[in-house]
Amino acid sequence: MSLCWQGLRHRYAQGPSLSYADLDLPSGQHLLITGASGSGKSTLLALLTGLLRVREGRLSVMGQDLAALSPQALDAWRGATLGFVPQRLHLSEALNVAQNVGLPFVAAGLTPDAAQIDAVLLQLGVADVAAQRPHQLSVGQAQRVAVARALVRKPPLLVADEPTASLDDANAQAMLSLLLDASRQRGCTLVLASHDARVIQQLAARDDVTQLRLA
Numbered sequence: 001m002s003l004c005w006q007g008l009r010h011r012y013a014q015g016p017s018l019s020y021a022d023l024d025l026p027s028g029q030h031l032l033i034t035g036a037s038g039s040g041k042s043t044l045l046a047l048l049t050g051l052l053r054v055r056e057g058r059l060s061v062m063g064q065d066l067a068a069l070s071p072q073a074l075d076a077w078r079g080a081t082l083g084f085v086p087q088r089l090h091l092s093e094a095l096n097v098a099q100n101v102g103l104p105f106v107a108a109g110l111t112p113d114a115a116q117i118d119a120v121l122l123q124l125g126v127a128d129v130a131a132q133r134p135h136q137l138s139v140g141q142a143q144r145v146a147v148a149r150a151l152v153r154k155p156p157l158l159v160a161d162e163p164t165a166s167l168d169d170a171n172a173q174a175m176l177s178l179l180l181d182a183s184r185q186r187g188c189t190l191v192l193a194s195h196d197a198r199v200i201q202q203l204a205a206r207d208d209v210t211q212l213r214l215a
Protein backbone atom coordinates (compact mmCIF):
# COMPACT_ATOMS: atom_id res chain seq x y z
CA MET A 1 0.00 0.00 0.00
CA SER A 2 1.34 3.44 -0.82
CA LEU A 3 -1.18 5.25 1.37
CA CYS A 4 -3.19 3.77 4.17
CA TRP A 5 -5.13 5.18 7.08
CA GLN A 6 -7.63 4.04 9.70
CA GLY A 7 -9.69 6.11 12.10
CA LEU A 8 -8.00 9.27 10.88
CA ARG A 9 -9.44 12.43 12.41
CA HIS A 10 -8.23 15.98 12.91
CA ARG A 11 -9.75 18.32 15.48
CA TYR A 12 -8.99 22.01 15.13
CA ALA A 13 -8.78 23.74 18.52
CA GLN A 14 -11.01 26.57 17.31
CA GLY A 15 -12.77 24.81 14.50
CA PRO A 16 -14.39 21.64 13.26
CA SER A 17 -13.48 18.04 13.85
CA LEU A 18 -12.80 16.32 10.53
CA SER A 19 -12.89 12.54 10.18
CA TYR A 20 -11.77 10.60 7.13
CA ALA A 21 -13.18 7.26 5.97
CA ASP A 22 -10.53 4.51 6.09
CA LEU A 23 -8.48 4.10 2.92
CA ASP A 24 -5.97 1.59 1.50
CA LEU A 25 -4.48 2.85 -1.75
CA PRO A 26 -2.75 0.04 -3.63
CA SER A 27 0.67 0.67 -5.15
CA GLY A 28 0.33 1.92 -8.70
CA GLN A 29 -2.86 3.85 -7.96
CA HIS A 30 -3.04 7.64 -7.84
CA LEU A 31 -5.41 9.43 -5.46
CA LEU A 32 -7.78 12.25 -6.39
CA ILE A 33 -9.24 13.99 -3.34
CA THR A 34 -12.42 15.90 -4.14
CA GLY A 35 -15.08 17.64 -2.09
CA ALA A 36 -16.71 21.01 -1.62
CA SER A 37 -14.92 23.96 -0.10
CA GLY A 38 -14.45 23.32 3.61
CA SER A 39 -14.81 19.53 3.33
CA GLY A 40 -11.25 18.99 4.57
CA LYS A 41 -9.08 18.48 1.46
CA SER A 42 -6.29 20.80 2.57
CA THR A 43 -6.36 19.37 6.07
CA LEU A 44 -5.97 15.86 4.67
CA LEU A 45 -3.07 16.96 2.46
CA ALA A 46 -1.42 18.58 5.48
CA LEU A 47 -1.74 15.30 7.40
CA LEU A 48 -0.40 13.23 4.47
CA THR A 49 2.57 15.53 4.02
CA GLY A 50 3.39 15.72 7.71
CA LEU A 51 2.62 19.42 8.06
CA LEU A 52 -0.08 18.55 10.60
CA ARG A 53 0.74 15.89 13.17
CA VAL A 54 -1.52 12.84 13.31
CA ARG A 55 -3.18 12.88 16.73
CA GLU A 56 -6.03 10.45 16.12
CA GLY A 57 -5.94 7.29 14.06
CA ARG A 58 -3.15 5.65 12.09
CA LEU A 59 -1.62 6.99 8.90
CA SER A 60 1.01 5.32 6.77
CA VAL A 61 2.48 7.18 3.78
CA MET A 62 4.77 5.27 1.42
CA GLY A 63 5.21 2.66 4.12
CA GLN A 64 6.06 5.12 6.89
CA ASP A 65 3.92 5.56 10.02
CA LEU A 66 4.11 9.36 10.30
CA ALA A 67 3.12 9.50 13.97
CA ALA A 68 6.23 7.47 14.82
CA LEU A 69 8.64 10.13 13.52
CA SER A 70 10.26 12.88 15.62
CA PRO A 71 9.90 16.41 14.17
CA GLN A 72 13.47 16.21 12.79
CA ALA A 73 12.91 12.77 11.29
CA LEU A 74 9.65 14.00 9.80
CA ASP A 75 11.50 16.87 8.08
CA ALA A 76 14.05 14.45 6.64
CA TRP A 77 11.31 12.06 5.55
CA ARG A 78 9.43 14.88 3.84
CA GLY A 79 12.52 16.03 1.95
CA ALA A 80 13.34 12.56 0.68
CA THR A 81 9.82 11.30 -0.01
CA LEU A 82 7.65 14.16 -1.05
CA GLY A 83 7.49 16.47 -4.02
CA PHE A 84 4.92 19.22 -3.58
CA VAL A 85 3.32 21.45 -6.21
CA PRO A 86 1.46 24.28 -4.47
CA GLN A 87 -1.60 26.00 -5.92
CA ARG A 88 0.32 29.24 -6.37
CA LEU A 89 3.64 28.13 -7.76
CA HIS A 90 5.77 30.17 -5.33
CA LEU A 91 8.76 30.55 -7.62
CA SER A 92 11.31 32.96 -6.16
CA GLU A 93 12.05 36.04 -8.27
CA ALA A 94 15.38 36.38 -6.48
CA LEU A 95 16.54 33.17 -8.13
CA ASN A 96 16.77 31.96 -11.70
CA VAL A 97 14.94 28.85 -12.88
CA ALA A 98 17.79 26.41 -12.15
CA GLN A 99 18.24 27.89 -8.68
CA ASN A 100 14.49 27.62 -8.01
CA VAL A 101 14.57 23.98 -9.03
CA GLY A 102 17.52 23.44 -6.67
CA LEU A 103 15.63 24.79 -3.65
CA PRO A 104 14.61 21.36 -2.27
CA PHE A 105 18.32 20.56 -1.87
CA VAL A 106 18.92 23.85 -0.07
CA ALA A 107 15.91 23.28 2.22
CA ALA A 108 17.42 19.93 3.21
CA GLY A 109 20.83 21.47 3.92
CA LEU A 110 22.33 19.82 0.82
CA THR A 111 24.36 21.26 -2.03
CA PRO A 112 22.14 21.50 -5.12
CA ASP A 113 22.95 18.64 -7.46
CA ALA A 114 23.61 20.32 -10.81
CA ALA A 115 23.33 17.07 -12.77
CA GLN A 116 19.92 16.27 -11.28
CA ILE A 117 18.73 19.84 -11.86
CA ASP A 118 19.86 19.72 -15.51
CA ALA A 119 18.24 16.33 -16.00
CA VAL A 120 14.85 17.31 -14.61
CA LEU A 121 14.82 20.62 -16.54
CA LEU A 122 15.54 18.66 -19.69
CA GLN A 123 12.88 16.06 -18.95
CA LEU A 124 10.26 18.75 -18.41
CA GLY A 125 11.26 20.72 -21.48
CA VAL A 126 12.50 23.86 -19.73
CA ALA A 127 16.30 23.44 -19.99
CA ASP A 128 16.43 26.42 -22.37
CA VAL A 129 15.08 28.81 -19.72
CA ALA A 130 17.38 27.63 -16.89
CA ALA A 131 19.03 31.05 -16.56
CA GLN A 132 15.81 33.09 -16.71
CA ARG A 133 13.86 34.59 -13.84
CA PRO A 134 10.29 33.42 -13.16
CA HIS A 135 8.67 36.63 -14.47
CA GLN A 136 10.20 35.91 -17.89
CA LEU A 137 8.35 32.60 -18.19
CA SER A 138 5.00 31.78 -19.78
CA VAL A 139 2.33 30.23 -17.54
CA GLY A 140 3.08 26.82 -19.04
CA GLN A 141 6.83 27.16 -18.51
CA ALA A 142 6.30 28.27 -14.90
CA GLN A 143 4.13 25.17 -14.31
CA ARG A 144 6.89 22.98 -15.69
CA VAL A 145 9.46 24.63 -13.49
CA ALA A 146 7.28 24.11 -10.39
CA VAL A 147 6.85 20.43 -11.27
CA ALA A 148 10.60 20.13 -11.94
CA ARG A 149 11.29 21.57 -8.50
CA ALA A 150 8.92 19.03 -6.94
CA LEU A 151 10.65 16.15 -8.75
CA VAL A 152 14.30 17.14 -8.51
CA ARG A 153 15.08 14.89 -5.53
CA LYS A 154 13.29 11.95 -7.18
CA PRO A 155 10.54 11.61 -4.58
CA PRO A 156 8.28 8.55 -4.72
CA LEU A 157 5.25 10.73 -3.86
CA LEU A 158 4.07 13.78 -5.79
CA VAL A 159 1.37 15.92 -4.17
CA ALA A 160 -0.48 18.77 -5.86
CA ASP A 161 -3.00 21.07 -4.17
CA GLU A 162 -5.62 22.48 -6.55
CA PRO A 163 -3.06 22.56 -9.39
CA THR A 164 -5.50 23.87 -12.01
CA ALA A 165 -7.59 26.28 -9.94
CA SER A 166 -6.46 29.55 -11.52
CA LEU A 167 -5.72 28.24 -15.01
CA ASP A 168 -7.59 28.55 -18.28
CA ASP A 169 -8.68 25.33 -20.01
CA ALA A 170 -5.54 24.90 -22.09
CA ASN A 171 -3.14 25.45 -19.20
CA ALA A 172 -5.26 23.33 -16.85
CA GLN A 173 -5.08 20.46 -19.35
CA ALA A 174 -1.33 20.97 -19.73
CA MET A 175 -0.78 20.93 -15.99
CA LEU A 176 -2.80 17.75 -15.51
CA SER A 177 -0.97 15.98 -18.33
CA LEU A 178 2.34 17.14 -16.91
CA LEU A 179 1.58 15.69 -13.48
CA LEU A 180 0.28 12.40 -14.87
CA ASP A 181 3.14 11.97 -17.36
CA ALA A 182 5.81 12.86 -14.80
CA SER A 183 4.31 10.39 -12.32
CA ARG A 184 4.17 7.64 -14.93
CA GLN A 185 7.70 8.19 -16.16
CA ARG A 186 9.14 8.23 -12.65
CA GLY A 187 6.89 5.62 -11.08
CA CYS A 188 5.61 8.19 -8.52
CA THR A 189 2.33 8.01 -6.67
CA LEU A 190 0.35 11.17 -7.42
CA VAL A 191 -2.00 12.68 -4.84
CA LEU A 192 -4.08 15.52 -6.14
CA ALA A 193 -6.66 17.61 -4.28
CA SER A 194 -9.11 19.39 -6.54
CA HIS A 195 -12.68 20.52 -6.84
CA ASP A 196 -12.17 21.50 -10.46
CA ALA A 197 -14.84 19.77 -12.57
CA ARG A 198 -12.41 19.57 -15.52
CA VAL A 199 -9.96 17.54 -13.43
CA ILE A 200 -12.61 15.32 -11.89
CA GLN A 201 -14.16 14.54 -15.26
CA GLN A 202 -10.85 13.61 -16.83
CA LEU A 203 -9.47 11.55 -13.95
CA ALA A 204 -12.70 9.75 -13.07
CA ALA A 205 -12.40 7.77 -16.31
CA ARG A 206 -8.93 6.40 -15.52
CA ASP A 207 -8.47 3.01 -13.94
CA ASP A 208 -5.22 4.04 -12.24
CA VAL A 209 -6.95 6.81 -10.23
CA THR A 210 -8.91 6.27 -7.01
CA GLN A 211 -11.31 9.07 -6.19
CA LEU A 212 -11.91 10.00 -2.57
CA ARG A 213 -14.97 12.25 -2.16
CA LEU A 214 -15.05 14.17 1.09
CA ALA A 215 -18.44 15.23 2.41
Ligand SMILES: Nc1ncnc2c1ncn2[C@@H]1O[C@H](COP(=O)(O)OP(=O)(O)OP(=O)(O)O)[C@@H](O)[C@H]1O
Pocket residue numbers: 012013014015016018035036037038039040041042043044195
Ligand atom coordinates in the same frame (compact mmCIF):
# COMPACT_ATOMS: atom_id res chain seq x y z
N1 LIG B 1 -6.32 26.42 11.34
C1 LIG B 1 -7.64 26.19 11.41
N2 LIG B 1 -8.32 26.45 12.55
C2 LIG B 1 -9.64 26.20 12.64
N3 LIG B 1 -10.39 25.69 11.62
C3 LIG B 1 -9.77 25.43 10.47
C4 LIG B 1 -8.37 25.66 10.29
N4 LIG B 1 -8.04 25.30 9.03
C5 LIG B 1 -9.17 24.86 8.45
N5 LIG B 1 -10.22 24.94 9.30
C6 LIG B 1 -11.60 24.54 9.02
O1 LIG B 1 -11.60 23.15 8.72
C7 LIG B 1 -12.54 22.87 7.67
C8 LIG B 1 -11.81 22.17 6.54
O2 LIG B 1 -10.89 23.11 5.97
P1 LIG B 1 -9.95 22.70 4.73
O3 LIG B 1 -9.15 23.91 4.40
O4 LIG B 1 -9.25 21.45 5.06
O5 LIG B 1 -11.05 22.41 3.60
P2 LIG B 1 -10.89 22.36 2.01
O6 LIG B 1 -11.78 21.26 1.54
O7 LIG B 1 -9.46 22.30 1.64
O8 LIG B 1 -11.48 23.76 1.55
P3 LIG B 1 -11.09 24.66 0.26
O9 LIG B 1 -11.51 23.88 -0.96
O10 LIG B 1 -11.94 25.89 0.46
O11 LIG B 1 -9.62 24.95 0.33
C9 LIG B 1 -13.18 24.20 7.29
O12 LIG B 1 -14.39 24.30 8.00
C10 LIG B 1 -12.19 25.22 7.79
O13 LIG B 1 -12.85 26.41 8.15
